[in-house]
Amino acid sequence: MTDYLREQALKLWNYHHINHQLEKADAILVLCSHDLRVAERGADLFLEGWAPLLIFSGGLGVITKFMWSEPEAELFARIALRMGVPAERILIENRSSNTGENVLFTKQLLEERNLNPETFIVVQKPYMERRSFATFKKVWPEKHVIVTSPQDSFDIYLSMYTNPALTPDDVISIMVGDLQRIKTYPDKGFQIQQDIPNDVWVAYEALVKAGYDRHLAPI
Missing domain, CATH: 3.40.50.620 (HUPs)
Structure with a gap:
């Protein structure tokens, strides 16, 4: 990365x-x-x-x-x-x-x-x-x-992740998928609305473009 x-x-x-x-x-x-x-x-x-x-x-x-x-x-x-x-x-x-x-x-x-x-x-x-x-x-x-949640920093969480079946790239892909759901799920009735700052959404788009898209939900 x-x-x-x-x-x-x-x-x-x-x-x-x-x-x-x-x-x-x-x-x-x-x-x-x-x-x-x-x-x-x-x-x-x-x-x-x-x-x-x-x-x-x-x-x-x-x-x-x-x-x-x-x-x-x-x-x-x-x-x-x-x-x-x-x-x-x-x-x-x-x-x-x-x-x-x-x-x-x-x-x-x-x-x-x-x-x-x-x-x-x-x-x-x-x-x-x-x-x-x-x-x-x-x-x-x-x-x-x-x-x-567990009180770890980003780098410590990725380096000490407790399940070896998932890599740090997998975890980042899951994070990307969760942000997509925060944006789309309120309209489906699954969640309350949460504001997403523009810089966070830009970061999401950059990560999707880079291939961290394995856990996106079907649209």
């Missing part, structure tokens, strides 16, 4: 972060994926006392269905258990295959358990903070939500 393209990718990385400050909440909702560091971040937050309930949401998604045979949430929950989270404080939603379903199926699961958390900490990959917030507020607008 050239210095110029790295600079463009960093613009997307920074935009995807919404930099919420942590607040104590009723539940921590971990949106599962191929990134096991997200499981560790969720467990750490629980063990630090930010919320009394830890929810893992994820079946097999577009990427993980080619990597694993068990639901993401089951794998993530085992990581939390090994880290010392009590089993009785964990809920698992293992059917969802995208972010909207993560939120919707978690909402249904909590209703079935007669649980009604009012405030959530959502834990997601660093480059999916903004899209997770926009999706949660569309699906469950009456709840208060803040979003966080």
Whole structure:
């Protein structure tokens, strides 16, 4: 990757972060994926006392269905258990295959358990903070939500990425695809609208032109 393209990718990385400050909440909702560091971040937050309930949401998604045979949430929950989270404080939603379903199926699961958390900490990959917030507020607008992720810099995240099946170029392509979805998904009813600064969109177009287009959604 050239210095110029790295600079463009960093613009997307920074935009995807919404930099919420942590607040104590009723539940921590971990949106599962191929990134096991997200499981560790969720467990750490629980063990630090930010919320009394830890929810893992994820079946097999577009990427993980080619990597694993068990639901993401089951794998993530085992990581939390090994880290010392009590089993009785964990809920698992293992059917969802995208972010909207993560939120919707978690909402249904909590209703079935007669649980009604009012405030959530959502834990997601660093480059999916903004899209997770926009999706949660569309699906469950009456709840208060803040979003966080593993606390790594762009370069550290790429160099220490926890899943060797994905290269740094793959991660950048996923970031590009997520920005496209931030722009197009509100019109589909999947997310609330998010402003995209012009320089961020220019960076997106430069990365697409350079070939980081493997995770774009069909238009």
